Amino acid sequence: MSHAGDLISAYLDGELTRPEIEQLKAHLSSCGRCAAEIQEVQLVRSAVRSLPMLELPAGLVPEADAEMVPLRRNKGFWVGAAAAVVALVIAVAALVTPSSPSIAIDELNSRYGARASLDPAFGPAKVVVPDLEGVLD
Amino acid sequence: MTESVPLTWEEVARIYGRKIYNFAYRLTGNSDDAADLVQEVLLRVRKGLAAYQPGSFEGWLWRITRNAFLDEVRRRNRRPTAPLPDEVDRWDIASSPSADVEYSRISLGDDVQKALLELPYEFREAVVLCDIVGLSYEEIARAVAVPVGTVRSRIHRGRKQLRESLT
Numbered sequence: 334m335s336h337a338g339d340l341i342s343a344y345l346d347g348e349l350t351r352p353e354i355e356q357l358k359a360h361l362s363s364c365g366r367c368a369a370e371i372q373e374v375q376l377v378r379s380a381v382r383s384l385p386m387l388e389l390p391a392g393l394v395p396e397a398d399a400e401m402v403p404l405r406r407n408k409g410f411w412v413g414a415a416a417a418v419v420a421l422v423i424a425v426a427a428l429v430t431p432s433s434p435s436i437a438i439d440e441l442n443s444r445y446g447a448r449a450s451l452d453p454a455f456g457p458a459k460v461v462v463p464d465l466e467g468v469l470d
Numbered sequence: 471m472t473e474s475v476p477l478t479w480e481e482v483a484r485i486y487g488r489k490i491y492n493f494a495y496r497l498t499g500n501s502d503d504a505a506d507l508v509q510e511v512l513l514r515v516r517k518g519l520a521a522y523q524p525g526s527f528e529g530w531l532w533r534i535t536r537n538a539f540l541d542e543v544r545r546r547n548r549r550p551t552a553p554l555p556d557e558v559d560r561w562d563i564a565s566s567p568s569a570d571v572e573y574s575r576i577s578l579g580d581d582v583q584k585a586l587l588e589l590p591y592e593f594r595e596a597v598v599l600c601d602i603v604g605l606s607y608e609e610i611a612r613a614v615a616v617p618v619g620t621v622r623s624r625i626h627r628g629r630k631q632l633r634e635s636l637t
Contacts, residue, residue, distance in 0.1 A: 339626035346600060348607045348622065370630075377629045377636065380582050381601040387495055389488050393505050394512065396483035 336360075337367040341374050371465060477527070479516045487512065489603055490535055496598045497539065499587050510538045528605065529612030536595070536613055585635035593628030600625050 340357050343349050349357065361368050477485070490511050494504035514534050522530060586594055599610045607625075611618045 339622045342626035342629055343607070343622050346607065346625070373633050374626070374629050377633045378601060380636070381586070381597060381629075381632070384496065384580075384582055384602065386488065387492055387501075389491050389508070390501070390505055393491070393508060394483050394487035396480045396487070 341371045345375055345378055479519055482515050483512050486531060493535060493598055493603050494539060496586060496602050497594060499583055507539055507542065511535045514538055526612055528609050532605065532613035581636060585632045588635050589628050589631055593624050593631065596621055596624035597628040
């Protein structure tokens with residue numbers, strides 16, 4: 334093989350057969366140019382996959398919006414009643430529980446903001462960085 | 471993905487509407503164009519579902535999506551007063567930089583989005599179908615009606631050009 338070429342992208346996408354992977358590994362062990370290229374292509378691939386998945390504009394596809402309004406009108410009474418019971422329980426609990434130290438907004442942000450930033454659900458959905466160590470050995 | 475029982479139109483809209491929108495947005499960099507394409511594709515799906523033969527639903531859907539996009543590009547190219555999302559059927563990579571410059575001007579996306587818009591259409595389409603939509607090479611080949619080897623080549627060349635644009 335002169336250079337790995339498009340085997341590199343196919344490897345990163347999991348589209349190579351086992352013999353092709355072995356062929357690529359053998360080549361990369363002796364070709365600095367292709368070893369550098371696989372790192373660069375991996376960066377680009379990750380960058381594209383890090384683009385956020387955009388939400389559909391509201392109302393564009395009502396069928397896709399349907400899940401956002403799951404409550405039917407005839408369930409409204411029970412939902413309201415349940416909310417009232419929950420509010421009552423919280424109010425009673427607040428009255429009988431010793432007061433806790435107040436928490437500043439900044440502290441809340443640092444606690445939950447940090448958690449959110451680490452949660453995969455808040456980040457890019459499809460960023461998978463293949464392990465190149467075995468390939469580049 | 472192979473579907474023995476076709477989805478209903480509502481299910482297609484619910485499951486794939488957002489993916490189609492993202493596909494179109496990453497190809498055009500324009501939210502209005504993307505929204506128009508979603509509606510056009512869903513219209514075509516609605517008309518076509520009755521005649522759909524069980525097989526590769528993803529291939530069928532993305533072929534419709536791609537054709538709708540290309541039809542819209544051709545329609546606009548016949549009406550030069552409208553914004554031009556791209557030149558299609560273009561294999562000369564170095565040709566017509568003005569269209570790409572125009573793209574960059576009207577697009578307010580980030581560097582990666584801008585770099586995507588600078589790619590020749592065939593490369594951009596392959597990269598978007600792979601990295602944004604998440605199709606396999608075989609699914610892309612079915613949607614675009616080219617051999618898998620061509621898909622592999624387009625994706626890799628597209629990524630290499632992106633790399634050059636981003637450095």
